[in-house]
Amino acid sequence: MTDQKVFHIYAKDRCIMHSIKEEEFEITWKTLKNMVGLMKTDYKPEDLTYEELLVRKEFKDASY
Numbered sequence: 001m002t003d004q005k006v007f008h009i010y011a012k013d014r015c016i017m018h019s020i021k022e023e024e025f026e027i028t029w030k031t032l033k034n035m036v037g038l039m040k041t042d043y044k045p046e047d048l049t050y051e052e053l054l055v056r057k058e059f060k061d062a063s064y
Contacts, residue, residue, distance in 0.1 A: 001058045008051045011036075011043045
């Protein structure tokens with residue numbers, strides 16, 4: 001069994017990116033916050049939130 005963190009990013013209440021791996025999250029989060037701050041959109045940086053999830057993957061003995 002292995003545990004893996006993944007992240008979902010939301011703009012207001014809408015999921016805009018899902019299942020981002022832990023090693024990719026930090027750069028993705030910073031880039032998205034900067035983009036929203038620079039571009040003319042209906043969103044502001046404070047509209048962005050994220051959810052951290054722990055996914056447990058279980059591998060059973062398999063014969064291929």
